[in-house]
Amino acid sequence: MAVSARQVGSKSLSPTREYEPYLEAVWGLKNHWYPAAFSHELPDRQVKGVMIAGHEIALRRAKGKVYALADRCAHRGVRMSKKSMCFTDEHLTCWYHGFTYGLDDGVLKTILASPDDAQIGKIKIRTYPTFEKNGMIWVFVGDEDYKPAPIEADLPMRITSERDPNPIAYLLDDHTFVRGIHQTGNSNWRLAVENAFDPGHILIHYDNPLIVATDRKLALGWQPTAPEAIEVIDVPDGPKGIMNRYDTGLYNYIMENQVTGMKVYGKQDHYLRTSMWVPGVILVEHWPITHFAQYEWFVPVDDTHHEYWEVIVGRCNTEEEYREAEFKYINFFEPLGLRDFNGNDLFAREAMQDFYAEMDGWNREELCKLDSVVVGWRKLATRYNRGIQEPPTGARRA
């Protein structure tokens, strides 16, 4: 046999030079908006701690507004979110020694048992911009002095009728059904993004109950046939994304493989379209059913974990439509879709983790024709990110 293992793969398909900064983005892209919590997870007078891209953040709601502060007391470094201590609507008090910070500015306003202390007014912890709409809370994570971008620039673009005859709802609009789940995945955020957007990964779903029960004709994979199959979208001052143009004839929907005899059993055609947006949020139009959409975020937590957000979005102009969406969400979308179907994706991402993290996978991978889509995303993230997140001091993990 003349060929030797792995060394022979065509490296021209793996042009790591073109997205070198992406390879360094172990802790995520910085200066972007990331979802931090669902609104129902943050009741009044409770402190919730999250970690995003290595930033430890304490969320606190007061008088309806959401505040985000660094989640380490300046005094002796405990996470303030470990025990909620909320006396007023203006302050966050650390449960340990009563260091009390202004919610607005993070400045030390008093120490419970040392009210005349010289440190008061001199110490400050950093704050983060927040945004809340339709049941979701976002935080702008990155450099303290970076002016936040509009949140719309970090979400998938609004789909208009020019792009789809039956455009799906926009996440931030009123009269929009928005509901979902999030959970921690044991892989780097980039492996999660790449799994989701990859038109070859759908093989892992070929035997899924959602597909089999609805008799959907899901391909073994979608093979791009021309560079134009993958469109880079750059909205001025707005979203930057990359779309698989499944609405064109530029993809081969592979339904059978001659060598192995494997073929698709489902009979029902189902149209969907996927696009991935900086800093890592996918829009799946017409999924899990036509007219609805699924948003997914792969929020960097630390170098080896991401928070996997799955949100169903639909237009509901009436109370009756909302009740129907809720009925379908509870009894179909969440159990069969978000949990079971997408559970396979979590499995696949985690299966890549040791190869990429410990076995030099970024240089050893052998990409194929399907991966031009993944490479497209890597280039997009390299071109449009607002900075590569540095590891935190001490590189602590979630």
Add this chain to the structure above:
Amino acid sequence: MAVSARQVGSKSLSPTREYEPYLEAVWGLKNHWYPAAFSHELPDRQVKGVMIAGHEIALRRAKGKVYALADRCAHRGVRMSKKSMCFTDEHLTCWYHGFTYGLDDGVLKTILASPDDAQIGKIKIRTYPTFEKNGMIWVFVGDEDYKPAPIEADLPMRITSERDPNPIAYLLDDHTFVRGIHQTGNSNWRLAVENAFDPGHILIHYDNPLIVATDRKLALGWQPTAPEAIEVIDVPDGPKGIMNRYDTGLYNYIMENQVTGMKVYGKQDHYLRTSMWVPGVILVEHWPITHFAQYEWFVPVDDTHHEYWEVIVGRCNTEEEYREAEFKYINFFEPLGLRDFNGNDLFAREAMQDFYAEMDGWNREELCKLDSVVVGWRKLATRYNRGIQEPPTGARRA
């Protein structure tokens, strides 16, 4: 806002230069007495393994006397305490190949299946001095050739009527009720000591059932107002300690904070006094109730764990007094005090651990006026320790 995060704190309150050796005492102070077990934990003919300051120690009782030897067989390095093998009252035999050491001197006396071996009499494992009284066993841990100090020098001083009109009992006296628990805490021993002695930490107890049920007027914190509030006690050839002089008027008992509106609900005054003694044992006089005292040790195990000892001490001249103390211990002191109330302290210490161990907390902490007490302890430990424990070979952990 002119102030920036953390950089602005008054570093004059954090004079790490003054206690540099303390910062290196990750594995503890050496050449001191530490509690190793309660007497009831060491029945005859049983081997019990403990780790203190990185020293692996096998305890063995024979004819009533407690012996302590290095807990690694010289032959192939197994811990002899993993399986008790006790044939005589003079020897400790390793369960693996029968290497048999003298309890007194640690010298290899025989090998069960190689009784004529050239190694016999030539190999020796080290021994440690022990002390037992009132149901507790101590071991003197440190350099092999260090002459043990009297145990009294490593315990809190005896409180006489000159120091308290109603002095609490002394641990080593006859007719003393001594009972307690120990458990492993997931933090370095220094964070445990500092939490216990810190007059600002009591905020973590403000909502504790013991406090609320007894309606005690526990302050938000005790603020020292003059250097004399903190007394360094140097008994010649005896204990070295530092005392919070709550018996003077030199502390502000803060009962209310104007900025946050927080205040204390309890109505019943309760007097107590705390003092911390090298190598890290606190005496809380008149706690959990008047006339009783609580001793606590924070014994270094390895660099990230301490053994937390909590012992209640009281004077019991009659059998009736002993029965009453026991009744209160079982139904009040242990469940509400040692476990529930002090459980908050374990929580607080462990919350500091990653900041100090991984995030350069010793240099990043921002101390306040309350912390002059903590700094006082650090200086005491620096001045009066008998050596800084080196990490063990291979820096193995418990």
Add this chain to the structure above:
Amino acid sequence: MAVSARQVGSKSLSPTREYEPYLEAVWGLKNHWYPAAFSHELPDRQVKGVMIAGHEIALRRAKGKVYALADRCAHRGVRMSKKSMCFTDEHLTCWYHGFTYGLDDGVLKTILASPDDAQIGKIKIRTYPTFEKNGMIWVFVGDEDYKPAPIEADLPMRITSERDPNPIAYLLDDHTFVRGIHQTGNSNWRLAVENAFDPGHILIHYDNPLIVATDRKLALGWQPTAPEAIEVIDVPDGPKGIMNRYDTGLYNYIMENQVTGMKVYGKQDHYLRTSMWVPGVILVEHWPITHFAQYEWFVPVDDTHHEYWEVIVGRCNTEEEYREAEFKYINFFEPLGLRDFNGNDLFAREAMQDFYAEMDGWNREELCKLDSVVVGWRKLATRYNRGIQEPPTGARRA
């Protein structure tokens, strides 16, 4: 006391210079046959993943034959054994993107959804030689271009009547009862081998139910009295082993120790003989009962784990003999022998692990007269191995 701890041991008994390569064999010996699975563990059309000496291997049975391939898809590095995907009898398909390799040669034959891909025919994953007989599957693990040795060379020699008047059965013969278990041990493979072959380790079994119930006169240890007690066996082009010649008078069977008063209670003599063979397989003749034999392998998994194989072998010429052997296996050999009795050995090996792995045990051990047998094995492994296994890329662990 003039002697000091550990430094005084006679280092002439620990001549590490003579087996230096053995000390480097942390990940095992390479270019040898190792058991990988029992036949019943590998049904048709199922992929089973194992790790041997750091090699991740996917086993697959097709049309009865066993194939072994590298268990990382060349594409994005997932282990193919994580989800079985078997469409044909000629291919192994990766569950993620459908990369499909020839079972015979490891060459990429198709990609399910990219059947015209340029990578097809160019990528190859490595394959491993396999062997199956009497319910066991072996894989030849090591360098890809190393010509496999005959499997007989990596098994204990056949015992003929010249060596034993009642020779036990040979593992690979027809009409042989072969049955056993395997489990993962938390120690390096070398500590496992040394524990098994060591004539001093039997002390750990002195109180075992199997010994006590059968009233066997098991010595405290077997002390070699002359170099000839330990025979090195070098079969040309065949097995290389070292045998404890318990069939001679060259061992002292120590039944009592004067210093401790310890003695053996059992009354029934029982003859057995042990020999250890490269790359680490012990033969215990006449164990657990006369005429039967126990084979044990200590297969390197990674640097801190071994797979412990225990297999009972006996001659069964008739169906009736087979049924009796099975009855004894199920109700005696496996529960009392393989699990309970040898469970003590697992315990002992794991007790050595931290000393050797983290505390420089290879240089600190203090060997005694009994250990000439262990040293003999070390020299044998040094002399006859076919290579020292290098750590895998990224030194990943099982």
